[in-house]
Amino acid sequence: MQTVLIIEDEKDLAELLSFNLEREGYKTVIALDGAEGLEAVERVQPDLILLDLMLPGMFGTDVCKTVKKSEKSAHIPVVMLTAKGEEIDKVVGFEVGADDYVIKPFSTRELMLRVKAVLRRKAPEPAATNIINVGGIRIDTERHEVTVNGDEINFTTTEFKLLYTLVMRFGRVQSRDVLLRDVWGYNFVEDTRTVDTHITRLRTKMGNAGDMIKTVRGFGYKLEVQ
Structure with a gap:
């Protein structure tokens, strides 16, 4: 319980x-x-x-x-x-x-x-491997740890799940509504500015690597290597 x-x-x-x-x-x-x-x-x-x-x-x-x-x-x-x-x-x-x-x-x-x-959303979705590498991002899904360019970054549970989702859908544009559904688990209408706020937090914590998170104006976000 x-x-x-x-x-x-x-x-x-x-x-x-x-x-x-x-x-x-x-x-x-x-x-x-x-x-x-x-x-x-x-x-x-x-x-x-x-x-x-x-x-x-x-x-x-x-x-x-x-x-x-x-x-x-x-x-x-x-x-x-x-x-x-x-x-x-x-x-x-x-x-x-x-x-x-x-x-x-x-x-x-x-x-x-x-x-x-x-x-x-406390835990990430299961992956084929515990370690995921994209660009300078390394995600250990078992330990719930993220390093960016060799530096360990502390993310909240939601930030971790959001980054994990973008990494697993590398190169594919994700609408704000889809992210709210898959990361937050919302099945009802919600203020999509929540997504924008968390994306800003991700970019700030990731430093220069945050530039890999691209804004698709009027739609959503995607992650791609520079």
């Missing part, structure tokens, strides 16, 4: 989330502030974290940074829950390592779909 840690200071909302998640077959743990949440991450090692952005004492962004900096918890996907829906807020959330971003108020059905989608 997969465990979801809910870090949310509104007790009624936290309990409602817990009820709906447990009805879907998940085990849940509730933390009502950031410090309690970080202690629960260490103690429980959950499969996914639902994290409110506005927490007493410690912002959700700081909690997310701490989770992603620790070797023990960096692999745990984080879904941020927030009333802030501006583009810059989403960008900040993704920059600190969030795997998804859900704006309050949200429907229970939407959140359950998001949770399932994020958990599905």
